[in-house]
Amino acid sequence: MxxxxxxxxxxxxxxxxxxxxxxxxxxxxxxxxxxxxxxxxxxxxxxxxxxxxxxxxxxxxxxxxxxxxxxxxxxxxxxxxxxxxxxxxxxxxxxxxxxxxxxxxxxxxxxxxQHAWFAESRSSRNNPKADWYVWADPKPDGTPPTNWLSVFGGSAWQWDSRRRQYYLHCFLTEQPDLNFxxxxxxxxxxxxxxxxxxxxxxxxxxxxxxxxxxxxxxxxxxxxxxxxxxxxxxxxxxxxxxxxxxxxxxxxxxxxxxxxxxxxxxxxxxxxxxxxxxxxxxxxxxxxxxxxxxxxxxxxxxxxxxxxxxxxxxxxxxxxxxxxxxxxxxxxxxxxxxxxxxxxxxxxxxxxxxxxxxxxxxxxxxxxxxxxxxxxxxxxxxxxxxxxxxxxxxxxxxxxxxxxxxxxxxxxxxxxxxxxxxxxxxxxxxxxxxxxxxxxxxxxxxxxxxxxxxxxxxxxxxxxxRTQPLLRTGGIVFFDAPEPLLWFERRDGNRSLQAIFNMGSEPVTLALREALVPLQGHPLAATASVQGNSEKRMLALAPYGVFFGTPANEEEGHS
The missing domain is CATH 3.20.20.80 (Glycosidases)
Incomplete structure (x- = not known):
């Protein structure tokens, strides 16, 4: 499975x-x-x-x-x-x-x-793990050594009374940063x-x-x-x-x-x-x-x-x-x-x-x-x-x-x-x-x-x-399309797949740049359809519809 x-x-x-x-x-x-x-x-x-x-x-x-x-x-x-x-x-x-x-x-x-490394590091300025975390002296006025901020709000520096220094924590005060x-x-x-x-x-x-x-x-x-x-x-x-x-x-x-x-x-x-x-x-x-x-x-x-x-x-x-x-x-x-x-x-x-x-x-x-x-x-x-x-x-x-x-x-x-x-x-x-x-x-x-x-x-x-190898490794190129459409091609060697997504809640039609053959066998095939003749092909996309297709001149091989 x-x-x-x-x-x-x-x-x-x-x-x-x-x-x-x-x-x-x-x-x-x-x-x-x-x-x-x-x-x-x-x-x-x-x-x-x-x-x-x-x-x-x-x-x-x-x-x-x-x-x-x-x-x-x-x-x-x-x-x-x-x-x-x-x-x-x-x-x-x-x-x-x-x-x-x-x-x-x-x-x-x-x-x-609460890690044993930090317990040792904060115990003094000269223990074997003294430099394992980011410690720094305060500025002369007692404020933190830099203006760095924590992702979780406030200063990224926490005062420690044992060492009389600040330690760095980019996240919570309970998450001291290691000194790499x-x-x-x-x-x-x-x-x-x-x-x-x-x-x-x-x-x-x-x-x-x-x-x-x-x-x-x-x-x-x-x-x-x-x-x-x-x-x-x-x-x-x-x-x-x-x-x-x-x-x-x-x-x-x-x-x-x-x-x-x-x-x-x-x-x-x-x-x-x-x-x-x-x-x-x-x-x-x-x-x-x-x-x-x-x-x-x-x-x-x-x-x-x-x-x-x-x-x-x-x-x-x-x-x-x-x-x-x-x-x-x-x-x-x-x-x-x-x-x-x-x-x-x-x-x-x-x-x-x-x-x-x-x-x-x-x-x-x-x-x-x-x-x-x-x-x-x-x-x-x-x-x-x-x-x-x-x-x-x-x-x-x-x-x-x-x-x-x-x-x-x-x-x-x-x-x-x-x-x-x-x-x-x-x-x-x-x-x-x-x-x-x-x-x-x-x-x-x-x-x-x-x-x-x-x-x-x-x-x-x-x-x-899993049946489409080019989706795992192929390159990607985007084509211009008006909002709310997203249009790109995945290509690997001589094989390609074009994907067009209607990101909006209303149906949309789009003039295709070339003749595309709808790819069958995928669970979104029913949300898009190609209409018109060989001279003017239009793609109709349902709300939130998705189209996968291959150029008509490519040899068969997708399923």
Missing amino acids: GSSINSSNSEWWRGAVIYQIYPRSFMDSNGDGIGDLPGITARLDHVASLGVDAIWVSPFFRSPMKDFGYDVSDYRAVDPLFGTLADFDAMLARMHALGLKLIIDQVLSHTSD HCTEVQDALLGEVRFWCERGVDGFRFDACNHQFHDALLRDNPPASLASIDEVSTVRADNPYAMQQHLYDKSQQENLVFLERLRQLLDGYGAVALGEVGDENAPPVMAQYTELGKRLHLAYSFSLLTADHRAKHLRHQVETLDLALAPTGGWGCWAVSNHDVPRVATRWSDGKAPDTRRDRLWLALLLILRGSASIYQGEELGLPESEVPFELLQDPYGRTFWPEFKGRDGCRTPMPWQADAPHGGFTTGTPWLPVYGPHLPLAIDNQADDPGSMLAFSRALLHWR
Whole structure:
């Protein structure tokens, strides 16, 4: 069911589809209300049935859970909330039996403040790990050493009375940044990665990997322009983090050398590296980070995780990355949802009512773009963003910026497995976040046997994509088209496929540039039709319609 069409290929990741599991919310096996590794194992048949190549599992390591696992206190231990190392081994074995690869999340840029390394580092200025974190003296007036800001609001510096110094934290105060200028830190982190390589994982998703170095001279960031605050920032405009150009607190050139050391380690195990690049000018950083054979295998940014889904915007984001990657031979990975942003079914709805046609459109677009693709759990069901009342909110980010920003809990509520079971079949206890009522009719058991459901469509589209090799590796070229149309061609050698998407809620007609033969056999074929004669061919697209076609002069070969 889940076997990859190129599982024996060392470049299986190129054009692969990766399914992201947020373990707290996937499936709870023991009734404590929190999803766990045995719960994932019990539900792997569902993921395998989709036709994806790999699973990315968000952090399950020992953690105080201030940022729900992205604050690691022991890189080699499974947090008891999620199970044991034996549970991990069983999960990995089951994935491999189903033909699925496993990518685990590694948070190398920072640790929890409860990590033993930090406890030692903060104890004095002359202990063996004194330089393992980013410590700096205050300015003469006692203020922080730089103007750097935390992604989660406020200064990125926290005063520590034991050392009488500030430490850097680009995220929560409980997430102190490691000092990558210290070679011992690099060596220690490579050892943590090696531990999981030895356990047999197929790859790693490296969280915030462009945050791994800071400017050693501690220079202040300059202010951002007003235009960039609204257009290119990786955070909301009401977050002061958006008001700076982040020239010195991340994306430093020294990181390239460390990534080469990391790649050398991973190559020894055949493991793959997927990097998260949160940068206001992400494409050139991604191109450097994924330079062919040198550093990461592939990377993704936040470019399609915003609310802007105009065809013009989407084209600009894809073309900009493709242009940046071309000189380095790098590779991108696209995502339209993950555990950090509102679900795409709501984010790209323009406030309109739920519409399965729209959900099918975005999934088709994600799977046709050049690059690999990441699908977040529940997107195959068309789940909308959940509403979580303030009193039940868990995310510290949301509590800080409420009510203008409600945090990340709305995309993290539990998966609905059974429509009529308590808590959607996720747990027999009280779930850590409430199951969202409107999700229950979309539960997997309701959709599984319905040929018209979003789940049936997701399976059909994913399996069809596996029959189209050029979609995994072919190039991409865009054609001009008026809003709301997005028109591009995927080409590999003498084979090509043209794709035209109607991003709008009204039917549209378009004059074709050449005679195109509609591609049959895919689940969106009925949403578009070619009309007219050989001299004037018109394409009619239904609302949220999608057309796939090949030039009439190409020899037959698509199915």
